[in-house]
Amino acid sequence: MIEICHIGLGANLGDPLAQIDWAITALADLPASHLEAVAPRYRSRAMGPGRQPDYINTAVRLRTALQPLPLLRQLQRLEDLRGRTREVRWGPRTLDLDLLLYGDHCVSTPELTLPHPGLGVRNFVLAPLLDLDPHLCLPDGCRVASLLARVGCAGIVRLSDREPQ
Numbered sequence: 001m002i003e004i005c006h007i008g009l010g011a012n013l014g015d016p017l018a019q020i021d022w023a024i025t026a027l028a029d030l031p032a033s034h035l036e037a038v039a040p041r042y043r044s045r046a047m048g049p050g051r052q053p054d055y056i057n058t059a060v061r062l063r064t065a066l067q068p069l070p071l072l073r074q075l076q077r078l079e080d081l082r083g084r085t086r087e088v089r090w091g092p093r094t095l096d097l098d099l100l101l102y103g104d105h106c107v108s109t110p111e112l113t114l115p116h117p118g119l120g121v122r123n124f125v126l127a128p129l130l131d132l133d134p135h136l137c138l139p140d141g142c143r144v145a146s147l148l149a150r151v152g153c154a155g156i157v158r159l160s161d162r163e164p165q
Contacts, residue, residue, distance in 0.1 A: 002065050003103040004036070006132065007075065008116070008125050009058050010096040012046055016056035019082055019095045024060065026078050027097075032065035039128035044156045047122075052092045056159075059100065059128035068102045072112050075099060100125065104139040115139060120147045124156050 011019035028035040046052035075097040107114040126148040
C-alpha cells in the first residue's frame with residue numbers, strides 16, 4: 001500500500017543548508033518512494049542544551065510503499081551517512097530526519113511514535129508542514145494551522161531562496 005508521509009529535516013552543524021540539500025536529494029532516491037514536495041527552509045533557534053548554532057529546518061512530503069519502521073531505518077541510515085551522533089539529547093546535529101506523519105497512522109512503540117510526539121508544539125516543524133499543505137490535519141483531526149496559531153512563530157524566520165544561512 002502507498003502512503004503519504006511527512007518528514008521534518010533539520011541541521012545546525014557543518015553547512016546546514018548543504019546538509020538539508022543533500023538530504024532532500026537522498027530522500028528523492030529512497031526505494032519504493034517518490035518525493036512530492038519540499039517546503040521552504042526556516043532558521044530557528046536551537047531548543048537543546050547549551051549554546052548551539054541556529055538550525056535550518058524544512059519538511060518534505062513523500063509518497064512511499066515503505067512501512068513506517070523500514071522508513072525510519074532509512075532515515076536513520078541517511079543521518080548516519082552525514083555523521084549524525086546521538087550522544088546528547090537535543091544536541092547539535094549534522095542532520096536530523098524525523099518521521100512526523102505517516103498517513104493517518106498512529107503508532108506507539110519503543111522505536112517509533114506517530115504522529116511525532118513533538119510535532120504539535122514545535123513551530124519550526126509546523127510552519128514547513130503548513131507550507132506543504134494549508135489544510136493538513138493530524139490523525140485526530142487537529143489542523144496543523146490551528147496548532148501553529150496556538151504556538152506562534154516566535155524564533156523562526158522563513159528564508160528566501162537566496163538568503164545565506
